[in-house]
Amino acid sequence: MSLVKNEKFYYVERGFLSQPEISPSEYARANKELSGSLHLITQLRAKQKEIDGLKSLVVECSGDKDMINMATEEMRQAIEEERRLQHLLLKSLLPKDGADERNCILEVRAGTGGEKASLFAMDIFKMYEKYAHKNGWKFEVVDIAQSDLKGYKRVPVTEKSGRVHSSAVSVAILPQADEVDVQLKNEDLKIDTYRSSGSGGQHANTTNSAVRTS
Structure with a gap:
């Protein structure tokens, strides 16, 4: 080196x-x-x-x-x-970041690849879970999406015909945000209402059919 x-x-x-x-x-x-x-x-x-x-x-x-x-x-x-x-x-030598000492939120999401991508995502999730336990970190599952998979099973790398399948997953790791009290005042809101235009039913142009808040 x-x-x-x-x-x-x-x-x-x-x-x-x-x-x-x-x-x-x-x-x-x-x-x-x-x-x-x-x-x-x-x-x-x-x-x-x-x-x-x-x-x-x-x-x-x-x-x-x-x-x-x-x-x-x-x-x-x-x-x-x-x-x-x-x-x-x-x-x-890595640059120091204020979020280094915070807890983090990990999200593993299956991408392209169908059922095999879901299984691959589960493998990645378990890898991070074992790594956290190995380092003595607290690991808590906040939410897990259910799929149509009937239990957990191994999938071979190739099919019987020899074709190789590619699966993709996305992994997002974000620092946990600090809890803050947000006070929202009415005068800070901007509310826009919209009405349908053109010919229509009895109340087509007289009722607010869409509302946008910003």
Whole structure:
């Protein structure tokens, strides 16, 4: 993984004194935002250095089978840890959002594909449900639409004739909105009424047949 320094990270890593055009408040804000990322970068560089050392050890001990096996196992574990640190680092660099700490509403809707799309949507829903339980999150089903499916059954990827079917689902994840009290005043309403035009029955042009509120 190559770490590309953006402008803000460069200021934080090099220090405020070497960049006099940056104000103290800007430096403090950037340092606060990236302090966790800098710690992960330090860990990642140390792990990458460890991996390089293990690679050199494998080459130097080409005649010692036991040493090679031990170094290979340690290198495998180090590479797994490197990937974990890379994932955490990329996650820490994502822009912060005020809705990150809120509850969310998940909607899974079947798209094209008929019955198979409904089954596919159920698979996706159960996947999210298991992921939530795995992370210890509270998962509550608010509403589920009933379909004509008689229970849950597996559908093969292909038909007996060998044709492949494509199904589509849509997944929407939205932060839960804060509860607010809305006071609607009569003077804020605009009500338009409409009457039918042209010839018609006895009350065609004398009664309001449509109302629009905005």
